[in-house]
Amino acid sequence: MDHLELQRDDIGAKLGMWIFIFTEILLFGGLFLVYAVMRHRYMADFHLASLQLNTFIGALNTIVLLISSMTVAMSISAVQKKDKRMATILLSITLLCAVIFLVDKYFEWGHKISISLYPGTDLMQSLKHGYILFFSLYFFMTGLHMLHLIIGAVILIVALVKIRMGLINDEHYVLLENGGLYWHLVDLIWIFLFPLLYLVT
Amino acid sequence: MPLLPWAVYATAWIQVLATPVIGITLLMIIAERVFHIGFFDPALGGDPVLYQHLFWIYSHPAVYIMILPAMGVITEIIPTFCQKRIFGYKAIAISSLAIAGVGYFVWGHHMFTSGMSKEAIWTFSLLTFLVAVPSAIKVFNWVATMYKGSIDLKPPLLYAIAFIFLFSIGGLTGLVQGALATDIQVHDTSFIVAHFHYIIFGGVGFAFLGGIHYWYPKMFGRMYNFRVANIAWCFLFIGFNLLYFPQFIIGVEGMPRRYFDYLPQFTTAQQVSTIGGYILGIGFIILIVNLFRKNGAKATANPWGGKTLEWRLASPPPLENFATPPSVPDNPYDYE
Amino acid sequence: MISEEKHITEYSLYGKVLIGLLVLTALTILFPWLNLTGFTALIALILASTKAGIVMTYFMHLKMEYILLKILVIMVLLIYISVILLTFSDYIFR
Numbered sequence: 263m264d265h266l267e268l269q270r271d272d273i274g275a276k277l278g279m280w281i282f283i284f285t286e287i288l289l290f291g292g293l294f295l296v297y298a299v300m301r302h303r304y305m306a307d308f309h310l311a312s313l314q315l316n317t318f319i320g321a322l323n324t325i326v327l328l329i330s331s332m333t334v335a336m337s338i339s340a341v342q343k344k345d346k347r348m349a350t351i352l353l354s355i356t357l358l359c360a361v362i363f364l365v366d367k368y369f370e371w372g373h374k375i376s377i378s379l380y381p382g383t384d385l386m387q388s389l390k391h392g393y394i395l396f397f398s399l400y401f402f403m404t405g406l407h408m409l410h411l412i413i414g415a416v417i418l419i420v421a422l423v424k425i426r427m428g429l430i431n432d433e434h435y436v437l438l439e440n441g442g443l444y445w446h447l448v449d450l451i452w453i454f455l456f457p458l459l460y461l462v463t
Numbered sequence: 464m465p466l467l468p469w470a471v472y473a474t475a476w477i478q479v480l481a482t483p484v485i486g487i488t489l490l491m492i493i494a495e496r497v498f499h500i501g502f503f504d505p506a507l508g509g510d511p512v513l514y515q516h517l518f519w520i521y522s523h524p525a526v527y528i529m530i531l532p533a534m535g536v537i538t539e540i541i542p543t544f545c546q547k548r549i550f551g552y553k554a555i556a557i558s559s560l561a562i563a564g565v566g567y568f569v570w571g572h573h574m575f576t577s578g579m580s581k582e583a584i585w586t587f588s589l590l591t592f593l594v595a596v597p598s599a600i601k602v603f604n605w606v607a608t609m610y611k612g613s614i615d616l617k618p619p620l621l622y623a624i625a626f627i628f629l630f631s632i633g634g635l636t637g638l639v640q641g642a643l644a645t646d647i648q649v650h651d652t653s654f655i656v657a658h659f660h661y662i663i664f665g666g667v668g669f670a671f672l673g674g675i676h677y678w679y680p681k682m683f684g685r686m687y688n689f690r691v692a693n694i695a696w697c698f699l700f701i702g703f704n705l706l707y708f709p710q711f712i713i714g715v716e717g718m719p720r721r722y723f724d725y726l727p728q729f730t731t732a733q734q735v736s737t738i739g740g741y742i743l744g745i746g747f748i749i750l751i752v753n754l755f756r757k758n759g760a761k762a763t764a765n766p767w768g769g770k771t772l773e774w775r776l777a778s779p780p781p782l783e784n785f786a787t788p789p790s791v792p793d794n795p796y797d798y799e
Numbered sequence: 800m801i802s803e804e805k806h807i808t809e810y811s812l813y814g815k816v817l818i819g820l821l822v823l824t825a826l827t828i829l830f831p832w833l834n835l836t837g838f839t840a841l842i843a844l845i846l847a848s849t850k851a852g853i854v855m856t857y858f859m860h861l862k863m864e865y866i867l868l869k870i871l872v873i874m875v876l877l878i879y880i881s882v883i884l885l886t887f888s889d890y891i892f893r
Contacts, residue, residue: 277868280868280871280872281479284479284480284871284872284875285479285480285482285483286483287875287876287879288480288481288483288484288875288879289483289484289486289487290487291483291484291487291879291882291883292483292484292486292487292488292491292517292520293487293491294883295516295517295882295883295886296491296502296513296517298883298887299510299513299886299887299890300502300508300509301840302887302890302891303508303510303890304508317828321824321828324824325821325824328817328820328821328824329817331817331854331858332813332814332816332817332858334858335808335813335857335858335860336810336813338808339807339808339809339810339813342805342807343807381494381498381499381500382498382499386499387499390508391501391507391508392508394500394501394507394508395501395502395507395508395509398494398498398500398501398502399502401498401500402491402494402500406490439860442858442859443859446854446855446858446859449854449858450851450854450855453847453850453851453854454844454847454851456827456847457827457843457844457846457847458843458847461827461828461830461831461839461843462840463831463834463839463840480875480878512889516886516889520882520886564878567878567881567882568881568882568885571885571889578893579889579893580888580889580890580891580892580893581892582888582889582891582892583885583888583889583892586885586888587885
């Protein structure tokens with residue numbers, strides 16, 4: 263055991279990330295299942311409760327995340343083209359989009375919290391069952407999504423640092439690809455959350 | 464690829480796809496307790512049956528996580544001690560994947576009495592009968608492997624044969640539970656307890672012990688005493704059956720599960736069960752003492768005449784196993 | 800066994816995909832105004848699934864990946880959808 267060849271397996275690394283994405287699909291999948299069942303039971307209440315949500319901010323967040331998905335995908339092409347500057351710009355835009363999303367969420371949640379409309383308050387307990395369930399799902403699902411968004415952003419920050427340091431380059435970019443895949447997952451979840459929470463008719 | 468890796472591969476898929484569901488369910492329970500979010504609480508508009516759905520969507524695949532590797536171990540042991548290639552290699556590999564796959568869709572059979580719709584309960588009953596088929600295929604293939612084989616009745620094979628017997632009883636009683644009418648009678652009785660102990664202890668447990676006895680020389684470089692191992696096996700087998708078989712009978716007669724006390728008519732069976740438990744315990748002590756005694760003969764590389772790669776190495780294997788990549792034959796069970 | 804050819808996707812393709820996604824997003828927002836009640840949820844899900852499919856195919860590079868990965872993704876999605884349908888076999892008929 264005199265030589266330790268650091269075995270590199272980019273295909274394996276990416277497959278591993280996809281398998282992790284499968285677990286995330288099932289994780290959020292459980293939540294979507296609960297949502298589907300509850301919406302089926304309380305259809306009218308869900309519609310009325312959903313009107314309390316700010317569709318404009320929801321739509322803005324959707325657009326922001328879609329743009330960020332594009333920029334992170336582009337950043338991989340940039341790295342492949344050895345264009346360090348472009349890669350940096352694109353990843354920075356992605357991270358900026360993440361910040362915008364979080365700021366929007368801060369305002370959304372902040373508003374609800376300021377009017378005492380969050381799980382556990384007396385106001386919440388006094389509402390009809392369908393309303394309580396809708397808002398519970400709203401906070402739980404967007405909260406868990408937000409947590410994943412923050413994790414994804416951290417991974418991309420690490421990728422950005424490594425690009426600047428030259429550790430991610432046109433020969434060696436699987437970390438960026440995997441970070442990108444995770445970011446796309448965050449986007450995918452939101453693609454479903456948006457119509458199901460904000461556009462209930 | 465030998466069939467143990469196939470079994471473990473199928474298990475890995477179940478773990479990947481089922482475990483997140485229990486994760487999110489537990490998170491929801493935490494939310495319910497801490498934030499008064501009522502997904503499952505009827506007082507808050509939730510549905511407790513929804514919790515059951517989510518719980519069993521994981522927990523049924525979880526039992527396949529338990530049994531598939533065990534079946535893989537048995538599939539390794541039998542060809543070695545019959546010096547014959549496994550019967551139906553492809554069927555066993557595909558059955559492992561089929562059990563994993565169909566196993567995702569049968570969870571409702573734990574909920575027949577919970578208040579689900581009629582349509583749901585007969586769908587789940589049908590799917591449950593379907594999932595029994597690949598397991599049965601494996602049992603037939605194991606027995607077919609033994610047919611006209613050169614049988615060497617060493618301890619690992621004793622455990623493997625016990626597995627086939629006990630797992631079959633467990634599996635057949637599973638069909639009793641899968642059929643809606645009979646399930647109403649046996650649900651929440653000690654029949655269920657006996658069923659899953661036959662599968663998990665008689666199945667997974669015995670396969671595990673068989674695996675220990677099979678790979679012990681390879682792992683620790685020493686043989687163990689066969690006579691004592693066989694005696695331990697006798698105690699385990701007899702004790703296990705005395706412990707759990709009566710529970711099938713009193714279950715059908717109405718003995719509920721999760722009760723520590725019982726009606727007088729169940730006394731004899733319960734006492735037989737208890738004695739069985741003690742015999743089982745003695746068997747375990749004999750087994751462990753036998754294996755812990757490190758005074759057996761030094762083990763050769765291949766004490767059993769196995770054909771899979773681990774038997775080409777010294778016992779215990781050297782660090783990094785093979786110095787150069789080994790030549791892998793087309794057929795992992797190349798006995799003829 | 801699985802070889803990876805280095806395929807560099809042009810920026811413009813990603814731009815076109817984004818435009819497609821934005822159009823679908825606009826459709827998703829505008830559709831409820833048509834007031835098709837029962838169908839709106841279904842249409843919303845179909846639109847969202849289409850968007851998701853596009854993100855997976857182009858942004859997540861599935862189009863350029865080996866066939867096994869594509870099969871695995873489809874398999875996982877099918878398993879998940881089956882679980883939802885089976886659960887609903889209980890709730891729809893209660």
